[in-house]
Structures are given as C-alpha cells and as structure tokens.
Amino acid sequence: MPRAAGRPALTLEAQERRFALALLGPALAVLLLTTTAPLVYLAWNSLHRLDLAMPWLSGFAGFGNFGKMGGDPRFWNSLLLTGIYTGSTVVLQVGLGLSLALLVLQIPRGQGVLRIAAILPIVLAPVVVGLFWRTLVLAPDFGLVDIVTRALGLGSHNWLGDPQLALISVIAIHTWQWTPFAFLVLLATLATLPPDVYEAARLDRAGAWQRFRHITLPLIRPAVVMVVILRTMTALSAFAAIFAATGGGPGSATEILNLYAYRTSFTELNLGYGASLAVVLMSITLAVSYLMFRLRRARR
Amino acid sequence: MNGSRPLRRIALALVAGSGLAVWAFPVLWGLLTSFKTERDVLAYPPVLVFTPTLDNYREVIFGASSIVPNLWSSFVVATAATLLTMLLAVPAGYALGRLRYPAKRASGFYVLATQMLPPVGLIIPYYLVLQKVGGLDTYGGLTVIYLTFSLPFAIWLLVSYFEDVPLEMEEAALLDRAGRLRTLWYVILPQVRGGIAVTTIFVFLNAWNEFMFAVVLGGNRVRPVTVAMFNFISVEQTQWARLAAGAMLAMAPVILIGIFAQRHIVKGLTVGAVKGGGRR
Amino acid sequence: MTGPGGVRLEGVVKRHGATTVLHGVDLAIEPGEFFVLLGPSGSGKTTTLRILAGLESVSAGRVLMDGADVTLQQPGERDVAMVFQSYALYPHMTVAQNIGFPLKMVRTARHDIERAVSAAAIKVGIGHLLQRTPGQLSGGQQQRCALARAIVRQPRLFLLDEPLSNLDAKLRLETRLELHRLQRSLGVTTVYVTHDQEEAMTLADRIAVFIDGRIVQVGTPREVYARPRTITVAGFIGTPPMNLIPGRWEGDAVIVGDERMPVATAGGPRAVMLGVRPGDLRIAERGLAAVVERIEDLGDSSILSFSAGDRLLKQKSDRLPAVREGETVRLDFAPETAHLFDPQSGGRL
Numbered sequence: 001m002p003r004a005a006g007r008p009a010l011t012l013e014a015q016e017r018r019f020a021l022a023l024l025g026p027a028l029a030v031l032l033l034t035t036t037a038p039l040v041y042l043a044w045n046s047l048h049r050l051d052l053a054m055p056w057l058s059g060f061a062g063f064g065n066f067g068k069m070g071g072d073p074r075f076w077n078s079l080l081l082t083g084i085y086t087g088s089t090v091v092l093q094v095g096l097g098l099s100l101a102l103l104v105l106q107i108p109r110g111q112g113v114l115r116i117a118a119i120l121p122i123v124l125a126p127v128v129v130g131l132f133w134r135t136l137v138l139a140p141d142f143g144l145v146d147i148v149t150r151a152l153g154l155g156s157h158n159w160l161g162d163p164q165l166a167l168i169s170v171i172a173i174h175t176w177q178w179t180p181f182a183f184l185v186l187l188a189t190l191a192t193l194p195p196d197v198y199e200a201a202r203l204d205r206a207g208a209w210q211r212f213r214h215i216t217l218p219l220i221r222p223a224v225v226m227v228v229i230l231r232t233m234t235a236l237s238a239f240a241a242i243f244a245a246t247g248g249g250p251g252s253a254t255e256i257l258n259l260y261a262y263r264t265s266f267t268e269l270n271l272g273y274g275a276s277l278a279v280v281l282m283s284i285t286l287a288v289s290y291l292m293f294r295l296r297r298a299r300r
Numbered sequence: 301m302n303g304s305r306p307l308r309r310i311a312l313a314l315v316a317g318s319g320l321a322v323w324a325f326p327v328l329w330g331l332l333t334s335f336k337t338e339r340d341v342l343a344y345p346p347v348l349v350f351t352p353t354l355d356n357y358r359e360v361i362f363g364a365s366s367i368v369p370n371l372w373s374s375f376v377v378a379t380a381a382t383l384l385t386m387l388l389a390v391p392a393g394y395a396l397g398r399l400r401y402p403a404k405r406a407s408g409f410y411v412l413a414t415q416m417l418p419p420v421g422l423i424i425p426y427y428l429v430l431q432k433v434g435g436l437d438t439y440g441g442l443t444v445i446y447l448t449f450s451l452p453f454a455i456w457l458l459v460s461y462f463e464d465v466p467l468e469m470e471e472a473a474l475l476d477r478a479g480r481l482r483t484l485w486y487v488i489l490p491q492v493r494g495g496i497a498v499t500t501i502f503v504f505l506n507a508w509n510e511f512m513f514a515v516v517l518g519g520n521r522v523r524p525v526t527v528a529m530f531n532f533i534s535v536e537q538t539q540w541a542r543l544a545a546g547a548m549l550a551m552a553p554v555i556l557i558g559i560f561a562q563r564h565i566v567k568g569l570t571v572g573a574v575k576g577g578g579r580r
Numbered sequence: 581m582t583g584p585g586g587v588r589l590e591g592v593v594k595r596h597g598a599t600t601v602l603h604g605v606d607l608a609i610e611p612g613e614f615f616v617l618l619g620p621s622g623s624g625k626t627t628t629l630r631i632l633a634g635l636e637s638v639s640a641g642r643v644l645m646d647g648a649d650v651t652l653q654q655p656g657e658r659d660v661a662m663v664f665q666s667y668a669l670y671p672h673m674t675v676a677q678n679i680g681f682p683l684k685m686v687r688t689a690r691h692d693i694e695r696a697v698s699a700a701a702i703k704v705g706i707g708h709l710l711q712r713t714p715g716q717l718s719g720g721q722q723q724r725c726a727l728a729r730a731i732v733r734q735p736r737l738f739l740l741d742e743p744l745s746n747l748d749a750k751l752r753l754e755t756r757l758e759l760h761r762l763q764r765s766l767g768v769t770t771v772y773v774t775h776d777q778e779e780a781m782t783l784a785d786r787i788a789v790f791i792d793g794r795i796v797q798v799g800t801p802r803e804v805y806a807r808p809r810t811i812t813v814a815g816f817i818g819t820p821p822m823n824l825i826p827g828r829w830e831g832d833a834v835i836v837g838d839e840r841m842p843v844a845t846a847g848g849p850r851a852v853m854l855g856v857r858p859g860d861l862r863i864a865e866r867g868l869a870a871v872v873e874r875i876e877d878l879g880d881s882s883i884l885s886f887s888a889g890d891r892l893l894k895q896k897s898d899r900l901p902a903v904r905e906g907e908t909v910r911l912d913f914a915p916e917t918a919h920l921f922d923p924q925s926g927g928r929l
Binding site: 013015016017019020021023024026027028030031034035036038039041042045100103104106107110113114115116117118119120121122123124125126127128131132133135136137141142144176180181183184185188189233236237239240243244258261262265266271274275278279281282285286289 | 309312313315316319320322323324325326327329330333341342388389391392394395396399400401402407410411413414415416417418419420421422423424425426427428429444445447448451452455480481505508509510511512516526529530533538540543544547550551554555557558559562565566567569570
C-alpha cells in the first residue's frame with residue numbers, strides 16, 4: 001500500500017480522484033436534483049388521488065391508481081397504439097433510411113444536396129412539423145396530399161379526422177421527420193466500409209444480394225442497432241407532433257400512452273392517475289432500453 | 301450489365317430526387333404559403349403563380365399577433381439553457397471520459413439512464429413543484445427544467461469526443477508542469493473544440509424546439525415560439541398563411557443553423573449514434 | 581553515492597490489483613549515465629520508467645533523485661522530462677509552441693522562451709520547422725520535436741519510452757547515433773526503455789535486463805553479452821540467439837551425446853546447459869554431429885542452421901563455409917567461449 005504521507009503529498013491517483021469528483025460533482029448534483037428527485041415525487045404522486053378538478057377527493061390511494069388502470073380500456077388502447085406507433089415508425093425509418101442510403105451511395109454527386117434536404121426535417125421543431133402537416137399537407141381540399149390524391153383520382157379524405165387514417169397519418173409524420181436521421185447515419189457508416197472486402201467478395205463470385213447480406217449487413221449492424229435504440233426512445237416519448245396534428249384524437253385514435261398521461265394530467269386535471277400512467281410509461285421505457293442495450297452487448 | 305448503366309443512373313437520380321422532394325417540399329410549400337393571401341391558400345386547384353404579399357409577415361412581426369416577444373422568450377431560454385448546460389457538461393464529460401475515480405461505471409450508467417426518461421414523467425412533478433414555489437411562467441424555472449434533457453445528452457456526446465484525445469496528452473502536460481486544470485485548458489479542450497461546437501449546436505436546437513415543457517410550465521409571460529404557433533389556430537378558423545409565416549420565422553434560426561452547420565450536425569449524429577445514446 | 585542527477589530505486593514493488601507487475605526492483609543510476617532498461621514486452625521496464633516519471637505510484641519501495649525521496653512527488657515536481665513512444669505532441673500547437681510549453685508553464689519570460697526554443701530546435705535539427713504543426717511533420721521530425729520539448733528545460737532526468745520504434749529501419753539507425761551524440765553533449769542522466777537488444781547494446785553505458793517484473797542482470801553491454809547471468813539473458817542478447825545444448829559436465833569437458841567437448845573450467849559431475857554463441861561455433865574435424873539444414877548468405881556474412889539430434893543450432897560466420905544443405909558435418913568451439921548454466925535455475929555456473 002502506498003505510504004500515505006498524511007500531509008501535502010497526495011498520491012497521483014488520489015489527486016486525480018479529487019479533481020474528477022470536483023469536475024463531475026456539479027453536473028451530478030444538478031442531475032440528481034432535476035431528474036431523480038422529481039421521479040421520486042412522481043412515484044409518490046402516483047400513489048395518491050390528486051384530482052384538481054375534484055380537489056375534495058384527494059388523498060392517499062395506495063396502488064388504487066394502478067388497479068384502475070387494469071380495467072381502463074383507454075389505457076390498454078394507448079398501450080396498443082404505443083406499440084404500433086413505435087414498431088412501425090422504427091421499422092419504416094430504418095428500412096427507408098437504409099434503402100435510400102444504399103442507393104444514394106452510388107451517386108456521389110447527389111449526396112451533398114440530399115444531405116441538406118435531409119437535415120431540414122431533423123432540425124425542425126416536432127410541434128411545427130405536426131402543425132405543418134395538419135394545415136398544409138393533410139388538410140382536406142387544399143393540403144398537399146389531398147391535391148395529389150385528387151389529381152390521381154383517389155378523391156379527398158379527412159386524413160386526420162378519420163380514426164383509421166389518423167393513426168396512419170401520425171405514423172407518416174413521425175417517419176417523415178426522423179427517417180433522415182437513419183439515412184444520414186447509415187450513409188456515413190456505409191461510406192466508411194472498407195472497399196477491399198467487397199473486391200475480395202467479387203473475386204469469390206458473390207452476387208449483389210449476397211454481398212449485402214454477408215458483408216454489408218454485419219458490418220453496419222452496430223450502427224443499425226444504435227439507430228434502432230435511439231429511434232425507439234424517441235418514438236416512445238413522441239408528443240409534440242401528435243399533439244399538434246391530432247391532439248390525440250379523433251377520440252383516442254392516436255392517443256399513445258405518452259399523450260394519454262398528458263391529457264389525463266393537464267386536460268382532465270387528474271394528476272394522480274396521470275402520474276401513475278407516467279410511471280408505467282417510464283417503466284416500459286427503462287425496460288425496453290435495458291433490453292436493447294443488453295441485446296447490443298450480446299451481439300458484440 | 302454495362303448497357304443499363306445510364307438507365308440505372310436515371311432511376312437512381314429519380315429516387316434521390318423524390319427523396320429530396322419529400323423532405324424539402326413541405327418546408328418549401330410552407331415558405332410559399334407564407335407569401336400568399338388567405339384566399340390564395342384556400343384556392344383549388346392550387347395557385348402556383350400568385351401575387352406575393354408581405355402582409356402575413358407584417359402581421360406576424362409588427363401586428364397584433366406578433367410573435368416577436370415569443371422569439372425573445374425562446375432566445376432567452378434556449379441560450380441560458382445552452383450556456384448552463386455546457387458549463388456543467390464539459391467538465392463532467394472530461395471526468396467521465398478520461399479520469400479515474402471510484403464508481404465511474406456507475407456514474408456513467410446513471411447519466412445514460414437519465415437520458416432515457418420520457419419527459420411526461422418529469423412534467424407532472426415539475427408542474428406541482430413549480431406551482432408551489434411560484435416558478436411557473438418564469439425564465440428561471442423553464443431554464444432549469446430544460447437542463448433535464450440537455451445535460452445528460454450533452455455529457456454523453458462530449459464523453460465520446462473527450463475519449464478520442466490520445467491518453468498520453470495529459471501525462472505529457474503533467475510532466476511539463478501544467479497541473480490538472482491547466483492541462484485541461486491548454487491541452488485537452490483545444491483538441492475537443494469541434495466536439496464542443498457540435499454539442500452546443502445540438503443542445504441549442506433541442507432547447508429552441510422544445511414544446512411540452514414550454515406549454516405546461518410556461519405561461520403568458522414566458523411563451524416560446526413553439527407554443528405561440530397555436531395562436532393562429534382556434535376553434536373557429538385557422539389563419540393558414542399567417543401560421544405559415546409565423547412558423548417560417550420561428551424556424552428560421554434552426555433552419556439556418558441546419559444548413560450552415562450541416563457537416564457538423566451529420567458528424568455529431570454519427571458520433572452520437574455509434575458511440576452512445578442521444579436524445580435526437 | 582549518487583551526485584546531482586543520480587537516481588535510485590529501492591525495493592520498488594508495483595501491484596495492479598491481484599497481479600504483481602514489479603517484484604522488488606533495485607537500481608542505482610549514475611549521473612550523466614545512459615542507462616537502458618531492456619526486456620521483452622510485459623517485463624516491467626515501461627512500468628519502471630513511468631514510476632520514475634511519477635506517472636505511476638508504487639505499491640512499496642522508494643524512488644530517490646539526488647538523494648531526496650521523491651516517491652510521492654507529482655510528475656510535474658520532479659524535474660523529469662519524457663519522450664513518449666507516440667511522442668504525445670500537442671496537435672493544436674505549432675512546433676515552437678510545443679517546445680516552449682514547459683517553459684510557459686513555469687512562467688518563463690517570453691523572450692527567454694523564444695531563445696531557448698530556437699536553441700533546442702536547432703540542436704535536434706528542426707530549427708526551420710518551428711511554425712509547422714505536428715500534423716505537418718514526418719515521423720522523424722515529430723520525434724525530434726518531442727526531443728526538443730524534453731531538453732528545452734534542461735531537466736535533471738531524461739526518460740525515453742521506445743522512441744525509435746515508430747521509425748523505419750534506416751531512420752532508426754541514423755537517429756540512434758544522433759540520440760547518443762545528443763546525450764553526450766548534454767550530459768543529462770538518461771533512462772531509455774527498449775525491447776531491441778541491438779539498440780541497447782549500441783546506446784547504453786549500462787543495461788538492466790528485465791524479465792517478468794524482475795531485474796535479472798545489470799552491467800555494461802560487454803558484461804551482459806560476454807557473461808550473461810541466466811539462460812534467458814543469454815538467449816535475449818545477441819542475434820541469432822545463443823545455442824543451448826543440454827549435456828553433462830565432467831571434469832574439463834561437457835559430454836553431449838557421445839562427444840566430449842572440452843571447456844575452459846573444470847567441474848561437475850553434474851547436468852548442465854551448454855551455451856555457445858553462433859559466432860563461436862565452428863565446423864571442424866571432430867565434435868557434435870549435425871546436418872546442414874539451411875544456408876543463409878547475407879553477402880558479408882552467413883548464417884547456417886544445423887539440426888543436431890532434436891536441437892536446432894545456428895552458426896554465424898563472415899565467410900561462406902564450403903558445405904551444402906543436407907551434408908553431415910561436425911561442430912566444435914573454442915573451450916573458453918563456452919557458457920555453462922544450471923538447467924533447473926538457468927543461473928550461470
């Protein structure tokens with residue numbers, strides 16, 4: 001063991017430790033204060049009846065809120081919608097992004113312009129995107145989509161007012177905004193793949209599809225996995241775009257769990273129940289991210 | 301194979317072109333709409349040739365429904381949040397990325413975990429607490445709350461940039477009698493300048509575009525542009541053209557940053573995606 | 581005992597969790613000496629160097645410089661300069677700023693910094709590159725820049741961690757010579773780490789051979805070459821490595837198989853490992869039976885490989901012997917050139 005001099009001389013490691021904690025301390029303190037403490041409070045609230053619309057009913061409720069959830073059809077609906085929404089947007093984003101990246105890789109000149117175009121959806125505020133689509137793209141009669149469908153003879157539809165179409169519409173909006181992310185990341189990853197592996201494969205007479213399956217896919221797997229994880233997290237907590245486009249409606253047609261919790265808390269002012277819904281969403285998010293990171297590690 | 305080369309090129313160009321169209325068109329359509337009168341907007345078939353008018357912009361900047369105060373709110377909150385975040389995140393990222401201390405892995409996981417929290421989980425306790433302490437509708441309150449998503453993300457992005465600096469840099473500087481703090485300032489920080497710039501851009505973008513926290517925890521005094529968008533939509537009518545103008549104005553800073561810092565952003569996305577978690 | 585610039589390590593032990601990297605290292609380095617730490621990878625030589633620099637702490641033992649105990653002193657306080665294997669140049673600063681950095685850190689006047697920087701740069705031959713950045717320099721120039729940064733503040737101890745390993749072969753030989761000249765002109769105590777025994781032999785005043793975290797032998801290059809203390813040291817120094825043949829020492833000869841090979845000292849009877857350097861092996865009338873496996877003609881010298889029984893022996897000669905591959909010959913050696921080792925411990929007898 002190093003001979004502690006007691007006085008001035010700190011060992012190198014001790015000095016490094018002290019410095020590190022001094023640097024990390026403030027940020028950690030802020031994080032604890034702004035994320036962990038509120039979560040504890042959230043959990044506390046979820047165990048209460050806290051209804052601002054009917055304040056006389058407030059009080060400790062134990063797990064009553066969670067019990068209520070089990071028999072709440074709107075809850076199960078929101079869970080289902082969350083699953084559909086998250087699953088389809090992520091799959092679409094990765095599929096479209098990858099396909100586009102593979103195609104664009106072969107046009108060196110088009111890449112610059114396409115990259116600028118791809119940046120635009122990503123930097124826009126999701127709420128503005130939602131409003132854009134609601135007003136200028138999906139509005140019946142003079143929205144972009146309607147103009148196109150009418151020109152193609154498919155008629156005009158209430159893209160956001162029809163319960164069936166609304167879900168498809170919000171999925172389309174989310175996919176529109178975030179596919180460029182997958183596209184840009186995968187394009188950059190594909191550009192770094194070593195060309196000599198492909199040349200060797202060509203010499204081994206591997207066809208285009210085989211080259212893709214056996215060389216490209218495994219090599220870009222880490223990037224794809226990371227994109228999937230990130231996009232899943234975003235999809236689970238998607239709020240602004242849906243809120244702007246449909247507000248969760250019509251009815252509950254696009255009310256993913258996130259939105260249900262919000263509406264319950266701030267529209268219906270039932271904060272206790274809303275808190276419990278948020279707790280459930282949080283648990284799902286943590287579980288999913290844990291699983292995904294585990295998968296990521298296992299694959300390595 | 302060779303004969304279909306030009307055909308293939310055309311097909312690829314078409315696909316790329318449609319990608320471009322799909323992504324750029326809505327924004328361009330919005331831009332176009334912002335110069336139309338309300339009547340022209342509602343016309344069908346759509347009017348491509350029309351007399352442009354600046355009325356919408358005039359109204360949105362100088363008129364009764366001016367969003368200039370909202371632009372100011374956005375600017376103050378986003379800038380303050382970005383500054384505060386970077387001040388905290390840069391040292392933290394350095395410590396996590398390069399220094400040795402007890403419970404390092406645990407603290408790394410913690411930072412990662414805080415990134416994964418859906419905002420709706422935080423907004424309920426925030427609303428209740430801020431209401432009690434009178435922090436609703438204040439710049440301070442909103443700025444601090446914005447830290448919840450900015451700080452973990454910034455730390456995580458910065459860690460990967462710090463890790464890229466060769467390990468012996470510190471040792472060489474320490475031997476050159478620089479001491480820990482001067483080593484960080486003179487030797488390490490200059491080498492992560494690019495990473496800091498990219499992180500700052502992302503943090504600012506995220507803060508500018510934030511909606512949920514802004515709408516719940518803001519109010520009449522502090523109302524960022526993202527919330528002000530709804531001024532143009534009411535039960536009776538939607539002011540299409542004004543909304544377009546307002547949105548263009550609101551998104552102008554962000555779009556400009558996007559176009560000019562495009563390379564940085566793409567690099568940041570790739571770094572963030574391949575090496576660790578991220579919010580966007 | 582040790583004057584200004586003298587360095588001592590007393591009983592230095594370094595543990596990393598459960599593994600012990602250094603088992604009680606003792607070393608005394610004279611002022612102005614060019615001292616080389618030689619050994620294979622993982623032998624602890626680099627760890628020892630870093631302990632001298634203060635970049636690693638010790639688990640037990642002391643480090644003394646100029647008689648003072650510096651074991652717990654921070655790297656910056658020891659007045660030690662180091663050239664890293666990767667050079668560790670500051671990529672965002674010019675060559676001049678890199679070299680001047682240590683002086684800037686002790687708040688030297690700007691005018692003095694400029695003078696010292698250009699003097700150091702000229703001394704290592706990069707005086708004309710002061711405004712470039714490390715990214716614009718070749719490997720050899722980068723190395724010189726690292727050297728200049730180390731010597732500019734005239735440290736009392738100069739540490740080098742395999743500084744030539746990133747250079748190509750020709751540059752390595754040239755730089756070796758210059759390094760030696762530089763050290764001599766500066767007169768600074770230098771500790772140099774390498775795994776290349778040829779480098780060690782040509783540069784060192786004295787060598788410490790490290791094997792598995794222990795110093796196995798300390799001596800001048802000649803001593804280490806001519807009287808290696810263990811089989812491992814014997815096998816490590818010299819190319820091609822020493823031939824090792826098991827046999828039985830009886831009286832004034834060693835019996836190998838059926839042959840009686842005379843040696844200079846008498847001893848035994850005991851089992852023994854006979855060591856003969858390739859340069860001392862000769863083709864003769866009588867001696868060990870061997871089959872010529874391979875002849876490598878290097879132009880000015882030749883290396884022959886023989887198989888004797890299940891052993892592979894190598895001979896180095898400055899002529900091309902008149903034999904052919906596949907031929908059976910007899911090998912012997914001058915008795916006084918034989919080395920005798922204990923087969924169990926590996927120690928010299």
